[in-house]
Amino acid sequence: MSGRSHAASRLVVAAPYLWLLLFFLAPFAIVLRMALSDADTALPPYAPHFEGFATLREFLGKLDLENFRLLADDALYWDSYLQSLRLAGLTTLIALAIGYPLAYAMAAAPRHWRPVLLVLVVLPFWTSFLIRVYAWIGILRPDGLLDIVLGGLGLTDEPLRLLNTEAAVLIGMVYSYLPFMVLPLYAMLEKLDRSLLEAAADLGATPVTAFLTVTLPLSLPGILAGAALVFIPSVGEFVIPDLLGGPDTVMIGKVLWNEFFSNRDWPLASAVAIVLLVVLVLPLALLQRARQGREAQP
């Protein structure tokens, strides 16, 4: 192999590798360092500044866990983490309740329908996130579409006032992340061997028993993957609670945003980010396991 061609195949690994080291890994090191710094009124608004290796010891001496202590002591942060986890958990459950029947029906549909159904599920995911949230503002706001329809049917007398409530945030998150739930479920259910269900029926199982003892356990990896894919981005969500939520919807992504942009407390925002990452380690590990499980299957 000539020297030049060898260099070409090395470049294939080296170029994306260096890019990711520089623009993905290095930034995380900086977030960690920032979380250990103190807010300052200088520009950029934090201290200490790194001034070369000669003062490295002094620099390290000024880093401390002050921001994390602040997070632990203030009920606001605890509440926002807990509320984020609760809303993300509820979102995951509702998305599963809506997504499972949908994925099941897609997998049971005639073979030539399936590619079309798949594109129909993916299409809303491609439209702008902001647009999808905006669509729900038009529906949920007082005298919005939902009030018009329900009022027209004579079901309600006065506006429901759903916008700027927790319910609106849940609706927005389920709507935005539903495709993430449906796709892995569908992939799992489509591969399912139907003869197993026939065998269960032959052995006297009712359709419900067959579903509970055959289909459900076999689709469990899909459920886990879908749940992780919905749960993880929901926990850190900013746009949806900001636009659909009210003043009492304090999710952690919004707290981070406000600490950074409104309070200009970069070190505290970084500490919030670090804690958010730690919270997400468990679901991330779950997702990794679900992915490996899928690869291990023939």
Next chain:
Amino acid sequence: MRRLGPGLILALVAGFAFLYLPILALVAYSFNASRLVTVWGGFSTHWYGALLSNQPLLDAAWLSIRLAFVSATLATALGTMAALALARHGRFRGRMLFSGMVLAPLVMPEVITGLSLLLLFVAVDVERGFWTVTIAHATFGLGFACIVVQARLAGFDSSLEEAARDLGATPLVTFATVTLPLIWPAVAAAWMLAFTLSLDDLVIASFTTGPGATTLPMRLYSAIRLGVSPEINAACTLMIGAVALAVIAASLLLKRRQAVGG
């Protein structure tokens, strides 16, 4: 062929109604003659005309398109390389770290990606604007591009490439004459995905941009915060139309792969 029972048909209809009715309502109200979103004042394309005279919005759209074009190209080039590295280079040092870094941006909360990249840009003291957002979006799109191309690479075995190499082709020639012709539909689809993701992003762009580089989602976001208006509906409808065309084109491209390779 099995037939769908009424329960399953209901699940399909209800599921797709939930996914599509909000978007259809948004599109319908963009053609409303009345400024009041609650009153139907007849069909009109008035708000599309109003868009054309909204210069800040047009500027932001043009900026977003240029930005998405450059960042998608970068993301696709790097993502294709990463896919080749993962699918064809077997074991190399740091493979675990590499595949972790490729996939992590896919699930990372956007606020964290945005914050971390901004802190990097501040630390190296570069002027923030078009290029910092482009780098951020390329990093974010790389993982998505890699997954799409990797799936295609896994779809055909490497014996064709080996044959070319046995016949004396350099890796570069092999890639250009054998690999690329086989994977190009996936590369094109990856580019479109990266383009759309960039066009759509609000959070990462808000963190990494500077004065003078306001993207379309940032403009839309501040308009939406002020309230609902048919003009926003018209802008959204145009974006939905563009995305729908792109997705249909992409799925046709990927469908071809089954006819060509497979």
